Amino acid sequence: xxxxxxxxxxxxxxxxxxxxxxxxxxxxxxxxxxxxxxxxxxxxxxxxxxxxxxxxxxxxxxxxxxxx
Amino acid sequence: xxxxxxxxxxxxxxxxxxxxxxxxxxxxxxxxxxxxxxxxxxxxxxxxxxxxxxxxxxxxxxxxxxxxxxxxxxxxxxxxxxxxxxxxxxxxxxxxxxxxxxxxxxxxxxxxxxxxxxxxxxxxxxxxxxxxxxxxxxxxxxxxxxxxxxxxxxxxxxxxxxxxxxxxxxxxxxxxxxxxxxxxxxxxxxxxxxxxxxxxxxxxxxxxxxxxxxxxxxxxxxxxxxxxxxxxxxxxxxxxxxxxxxxxxxxxxxxxxxxxxxxxxxxxxxxxxx
Ligand SMILES: Cc1ncc(C[n+]2csc(CCOP(=O)(O)OP(=O)(O)O)c2C)c(N)n1
Ligand code: SF4
Ligand code: SF4
Ligand code: SF4
Numbered sequence: 001x002x003x004x005x006x007x008x009x010x011x012x013x014x015x016x017x018x019x020x021x022x023x024x025x026x027x028x029x030x031x032x033x034x035x036x037x038x039x040x041x042x043x044x045x046x047x048x049x050x051x052x053x054x055x056x057x058x059x060x061x062x063x064x065x066x067x068x
Numbered sequence: 069x070x071x072x073x074x075x076x077x078x079x080x081x082x083x084x085x086x087x088x089x090x091x092x093x094x095x096x097x098x099x100x101x102x103x104x105x106x107x108x109x110x111x112x113x114x115x116x117x118x119x120x121x122x123x124x125x126x127x128x129x130x131x132x133x134x135x136x137x138x139x140x141x142x143x144x145x146x147x148x149x150x151x152x153x154x155x156x157x158x159x160x161x162x163x164x165x166x167x168x169x170x171x172x173x174x175x176x177x178x179x180x181x182x183x184x185x186x187x188x189x190x191x192x193x194x195x196x197x198x199x200x201x202x203x204x205x206x207x208x209x210x211x212x213x214x215x216x217x218x219x220x221x222x223x224x225x226x227x228x229x230x231x232x233x234x235x236x237x238x239x240x241x242x243x244x245x246x247x248x249x250x251x252x253x254x255x256x257x258x259x260x261x262x263x264x265x266x267x268x269x270x271x272x273x274x275x276x277x278x279x280x281x282x283x284x285x286x287x288x289x290x291x292x293x294x295x296x297x298x299x300x301x302x303x304x305x306x307x308x309x310x311x312x313x314x315x316x317x318x319x320x321x322x323x324x325x326x327x328x329x330x331x332x333x334x335x336x337x338x339x340x341x342x
Contacts, residue, residue: 009071014083018090018272023285052070053246054288056094057084061071 006047006062012036014059021051021060030060070098077101077111079131086125090284092243092269093190097126099246099267100161100188103253104132114157117146119171121163122197123190123269140170143178146185154327157257158184164191164205168224172204179233179262183326186256186263189226192271200274211278226266231319236261238319240298242268244291245315252317261325268313 008029017035027044030037030051037060052061074080078101087094104114114132118124120139127134133156137145142160150158167175167189178185194212195201202212204224211218230238237259241249249267256263270276270287281287291313298316301309 016084016089018284020090020285020288023289049069054095054243055070056087056089056091056284058070058074058094058098061069063071 006045006064008039008042008045008051009061009063010037010039011059014057016057016059018056020054020056024050024054026050069102073098073101073105077104077131078129082129085129087122088271088273090270090272090287091122091196092192092271092284092288093123093126095243095246096188096190096241096249096267096269097129097161099241099250100126100159100253101130103250103257106250106254107257109157113155114159115146115149115153116159116161117142117149118161119163119166120197121166121195122271123161123163123192124166126161126190140166140172141174142166143171143174143185143187147174147178147183150183150185150327151330154184154331158186159257160185160187162187162189163196163203164189164193164226165195165201165203168204168226168229176229176233179230179235179264181326182234182236182261182323184260184262186253186259186265187230188253188256188265188267190267190269191226192269192275193223194271194275194278196271196274200271200278206275210275213274213278226264227314227318230262230264230266234262234323235264235319236321236323237263237317238266239264239317240266240268240313240315242291242295242313242315243270244288245295248315255317259320260328261323 015036022030029045116127116134118127119142127136146158146160193205201214202219209218239252241252256265272284295315296312301314
């Protein structure tokens with residue numbers, strides 16, 4: 001049966017590099033590089049949504065994607 | 069989730085918004101849209117009214133009937149809109165300066181009347197837009213550009229001000245407490261009467277810098293570490309609550325609403341004075 005996986009998306013054109021998502025991510029998924037958010041390792045993401053909820057610029061979000 | 073909310077309720081051609089990096093207003097503005105999304109209300113039946121300030125810029129980005137008024141007068145304009153169109157859901161987005169300093173009189177009298185408006189105060193304890201002057205919610209002894217030696221004023225608690233002025237639904241949320249704040253916003257909008265949510269924001273550019281509160285993530289972590297649920301706060305002493313922020317519903321009653329009372333008078337004149 002297909003399960004739904006949440007995939008992390010980043011829109012660098014909206015990111016202001018505030019570091020909130022990095023600070024509140026419970027795993028080491030993100031960092032800031034060249035003043036923008038950067039995904040270091042997506043496989044560590046547990047889909048908790050903290051980054052999405054606390055990003056003041058709507059630059060990082062999860063979307064449901066059909067997985068196996 | 070956020071992505072769909074932004075697509076659905078924001079004027080994307082106006083993005084990115086003007087708020088500084090890490091400004092809590094961006095989170096609160098999205099929370100309002102999330103709360104509206106949970107209500108079963110036609111977007112065209114919602115009117116957002118704001119005053120002047122960084123917080124009040126929200127009405128430029130949110131795709132509803134919106135009106136960006138003058139400093140301190142959002143509640144006055146919203147009162148007029150609601151009196152003329154009682155069927156509209158009228159929501160005010162304002163700052164601590166806009167609502168409690170220049171607009172303080174409108175705030176207390178709208179509360180006293182219990183008119184069915186929902187007021188979201190983006191409370192960052194400072195005047196952000198004009199460069200960090202202290203506001204009525206800047207805590208005593210904190211710094212602002214106009215309080216270089218520390219603020220000697222006693223600060224207002226917006227939730228208490230609302231309650232003791234006659235508001236019938238009062239709550240406090242914060243940038244950190246996203247889910248809870250959305251639920252409180254939803255309840256405030258559904259409540260028939262004057263509802264206020266004191267939404268604790270963070271201004272890293274002025275309040276944070278002037279008061280050595282660190283960067284945006286530090287200010288949001290402070291909210292997390294110092295929040296006390298309103299139910300638990302009832303069992304705590306004033307001493308224990310010093311330096312804490314009380315999050316949750318703080319007051320609720322069901323006094324008769326103003327436009328409903330006014331309608332009763334209008335009804336008396338249908339078919340001649342009775
Ligand atoms: C009549 C009038 N007086 C003063 C100003 C200048 N002014 C603009 S915004 C503002 C204060 C904003 O503070 P607040 O409402 O707390 O919003 P924030 O910018 O912090 O979100 C002031 C004093 C004005 N625009 N109009
Ligand atoms: S919270 Fe948003 S704006 Fe801030 S660094 Fe992360 S993605 Fe960028
Ligand atoms: S969803 Fe959670 S784990 Fe994944 S990047 Fe965002 S904060 Fe980190
Ligand atoms: S000055 Fe303060 S309140 Fe205004 S946008 Fe910048 S951080 Fe936000």
